Amino acid sequence: MRERILKIVTRVIGEVNDEMQYENLNNPNENTIIFDGDNGIDSLSLVLLVSTVEAEINKEFSSNILVASEKAMSMRNSPFRTVDSLTTFIEAELTAS
Numbered sequence: 001m002r003e004r005i006l007k008i009v010t011r012v013i014g015e016v017n018d019e020m021q022y023e024n025l026n027n028p029n030e031n032t033i034i035f036d037g038d039n040g041i042d043s044l045s046l047v048l049l050v051s052t053v054e055a056e057i058n059k060e061f062s063s064n065i066l067v068a069s070e071k072a073m074s075m076r077n078s079p080f081r082t083v084d085s086l087t088t089f090i091e092a093e094l095t096a097s
Contacts, residue, residue: 001094006030006087008060012053013083020045030084046080057090065093 010028017025022041024033035046047068054067066072067090072079079089 002087002091004060005057005090005094006083008056009053009083009087009090012056013049016045016049016052020048028083030082030087032083034082034086035078035080036082040081050080053086053090057094061094063094063097065090065097067093069093 010032013025013028013032013034017028020041022045025041033040034049035041035043040046041049050068054065057067058064067079067086072089075089077085079085
């Protein structure tokens, strides 16, 4: 499951980044920083990215999880920091649902 999630997350980042043009999001991998102060994308771009990832995950897994949930926003370590942390968060949400 993790590999499928990672594939979706990196694909969506690449597609969305075609419009956003963030240099750090070119060729995303597990270590790619998404949202981390000065090193990541702005909050509006994050909303676009997360909503697109959420839609693709729910379509692929026939689920109805919320990636941009209150739980995600209140976590001590943001699931939006890196591709790895986002993938891990999504995997946990899918497993719990």
